[in-house]
Amino acid sequence: MPLPEQVAQRAELIRPLLTITDRAWGRYAFSRDILRDRIPPEQQDAWTEGAIRCGREWAARCGVTPGPGAPDALAARLHLKVGQSDAPMTEKRAVFAACLPDGEILLMQEPLARYREFCAQAAGTDQAGLFPTPEEVRALLLAHEVFHAIEEANESTIYTRTQKLRLWKIFGFANDSTVRAIGEIAAMYFAKELTGNRFNPFLLDPLLFAGYSLSGAKTIVCDIIEIAGKISEEAHDGKVNQLPGVQQAQR
Numbered sequence: 001m002p003l004p005e006q007v008a009q010r011a012e013l014i015r016p017l018l019t020i021t022d023r024a025w026g027r028y029a030f031s032r033d034i035l036r037d038r039i040p041p042e043q044q045d046a047w048t049e050g051a052i053r054c055g056r057e058w059a060a061r062c063g064v065t066p067g068p069g070a071p072d073a074l075a076a077r078l079h080l081k082v083g084q085s086d087a088p089m090t091e092k093r094a095v096f097a098a099c100l101p102d103g104e105i106l107l108m109q110e111p112l113a114r115y116r117e118f119c120a121q122a123a124g125t126d127q128a129g130l131f132p133t134p135e136e137v138r139a140l141l142l143a144h145e146v147f148h149a150i151e152e153a154n155e156s157t158i159y160t161r162t163q164k165l166r167l168w169k170i171f172g173f174a175n176d177s178t179v180r181a182i183g184e185i186a187a188m189y190f191a192k193e194l195t196g197n198r199f200n201p202f203l204l205d206p207l208l209f210a211g212y213s214l215s216g217a218k219t220i221v222c223d224i225i226e227i228a229g230k231i232s233e234e235a236h237d238g239k240v241n242q243l244p245g246v247q248q249a250q251r
């Protein structure tokens with residue numbers, strides 16, 4: 001049986017992403033942050049490392065045994081309400097889940113339903129193993145939002161909120177801002193660790209978006225590949241050795 005076209009397209013989309021490094025995923029997250037132009041690449045890499053560590057540590061110390069059911073168990077333990085939203089998504093506004101200010105987590109049903117339909121097509125083909133199951137996707141999305149709730153509850157101490165970018169300083173007055181990308185990266189690695197999933201949750205961006213716009217998903221993938229290519233070039237030019245973290249480690 002020939003591979004359904006949709007499955008072939010999405011396999012092509014996902015395959016190059018399976019070897020993307022953590023550093024490249026971090027730079028991708030920063031590339032989507034409004035403050036991106038004010039944060040030098042070396043600082044982005046240092047924050048990526050810190051964010052990954054933060055996400056993993058919180059997953060390890062949250063008191064729930066990692067596994068597919070861990071996000072639901074942790075949400076219950078933290079008294080977070082998990083609801084569903086049937087709001088339709090558009091190509092322009094793609095949100096797969098959200099953590100509301102009152103602590104309620106909303107999982108959008110439409111993108112998950114579309115992904116479930118896609119997985120039904122992929123099932124039984126030799127490409128099926130390339131894709132997380134719909135249950136895995138749901139668990140990763142939920143875990144990601146649980147992390148944002150943890151950030152809210154620990155905002156004075158958690159790494160993702162204590163790291164700040166100085167926007168300006170005049171006559172002793174300074175304005176420092178938190179950086180959204182740091183929390184996004186930490187949430188992704190928290191989700192991966194908590195669920196024990198083999199997939200990097202960043203994959204869900206293009207994977208779920210493909211249910212709405214294949215060309216939009218391709219653009220995301222191209223952006224990531226370009227970022228990864230730039231990092232290899234920097235490594236080739238020896239720039240990586242100038243990273244503050246690396247220098248410290250050598251001292």
Ligand SMILES: [Zn+2]
Pocket residue numbers: 144148183184187
């Ligand atoms: Zn997030």
